[in-house]
Amino acid sequence: MDILESLSVALEALRAHKLRSFLTMLGVIIGVAAVIALVSVGQTARSSVVGEFASLGPDLLWVLPGKAKEDSPFPTEEARLTLTYEDARAIEREAVFAVEVTPMLQTSVEVTGSGRKTTTTVIGTTPNLLVVRDMALQAGRFLQESDMSRRRRIVVLGPSLAQRLYRVPRNAVGRKLTINGRAFDVVGILQPEGGILGVDLDDRAYLPLTTAQQLFNINYASFLFVKAKDVESVSRAERETERILLRKHGEEDFTVLTQSQLLVSLSAILGILTIALSSIAAISLVVGGIGIMNIMLVSVTERTREIGIRKAIGARRLDILTQFLIEAVGISLVGGILGMGAGLAISWGISLRLFHSVPTIAATLPVVVLAFSFSALVGVIFGVYPAWRAANLHPIEALRYE
């Protein structure tokens, strides 16, 4: 029997049980869709997060409280607050390659402005953040040294926070913002920065560090930003910072991270996450395959007599085997195509929402090819046994089957 004939026989059999074929297919559709969606969202997450961190500037270093264990760049022990404004000033004073240091005291609180309440990230920092992070204002001014020394109750807002509270960001300058029951004057609005890891960097309120420390009754900073003199001197800035802090603290209760270290480990973490998630998705593809096997075994039993008839009039074992195998592969391939469509649609939707970008064709193509061939493989693997059973039925017994 030629392959075209086998194909049409298999398709007829599938059409004869439309609902059953579709339900069986659903297992593969869900499996393939899940694999494609998770892998391509994972890839988009990776490239967009890496891109976001890279855009912070290659000359940036982070000083985090707590000491990192050997296999992770991030502090793993209980993060004690050990970094202070004084540390920042000391590094700035003594270092040659670490030119700007900005302490960041970061906390999430409820704020009220223009009668509206919202929860936002409030950051106590110093005026040089503008230089360190390469930020720009769209209205008003940023924090100044005099704000620091006088602990002024002034605040600079990110544009999306300003918009949420005051509707038109530019008009927010001069209005009042209440934090922890204290009224603050809005003095400036920043230019939009975008988001990182799905976190909106524009949903922020910046206060003078001194004011924030008084407001929250904390003397420490959450972490420090260090800006190296230039890209070439990043590692020298790192060593300088470590040396100065070690001398001041007497122990290594902090971790200095460069941007490249951060990127490598972030990318690795996201990669592992993607692999873990898509492995779970792949399991559903296997479950789909078991569904195919199940329904094919039912189909072989139901059509025992048909198999007997076909054998009596001259079907060889291979003819029967291919007929049932094509049926199984047909289910899994059609399921694979539908699942591919669903998976791509889902991954585009998620990527657009979370990362404001769509997966590139170059990134998706291997996943699509892989998921597609995997689904065909599932059909073959789980179709072979039922087809083999059908092919090896004895013609007389098959004809006698009621």
Next chain:
Amino acid sequence: MTVGRTLPAAGPLVALRDITKVYQMGRVTVPALQGVSLEIAPGQFVAIMGPSGSGKSTLMNLIGCLDRPSSGTYLLDGQDVSRLDDDELADIRNRRIGFVFQTFNLLSRYTALRNVEMPMIYATVPRAERRRRALRALEQVGLAARVQHTPQELSGGEQQRVAIARALVNEPAILLADEPTGNLDSRSGEEILAVVQDLNARGITIAVVTHDRDVAQHARRILQLRDGRLVRDEPVPQPLVARPALA
């Protein structure tokens, strides 16, 4: 594998020598045939009779190459087919044997035409020729007007005629019919016997298994089986002639 008619029509078409068939039912062995020898010449019309359990169905399955004997040899048109493997037997069935069953055994999803085309699909006959030959076979059994009907849309007698067309379409050496009238009313049964007799008159070798003496009387020779042995083998002096349907 090609199966040609290696011998001229002079030799027997079917030659069984001391055939036995033993079924293993768990620990018990059941002898179904115990040393059957017989010959069927080309162009003959043989009825195989016997009570149930006499081995007539087993004999039919062996002649039809659906099964292999436990011992003995079977020459089909001079070729020893008693030791062939499953796929070789499938080829023999496809090209040399035509089956007609009591329950018709048509595929219900397919039209009459598609059912008749099926043996040629396994013989890899090209599509156009398949169609042409199937139509001709259906015409021969008087169903030219119903080729696009599915089995459910046909009467029992018509379904059996489709089955006969399917059995003949690959031009087999022998037509084997197992109780071909068993599921039909007497009128339709008569029609089917008329078709079979007509085919035999055109030179096709036929073997019919039946327990119905009336049906057997349409053949030209009757083989009687009992307890797995051939107990009688005699010609029918005056075969009954079935009246064909009024077309």
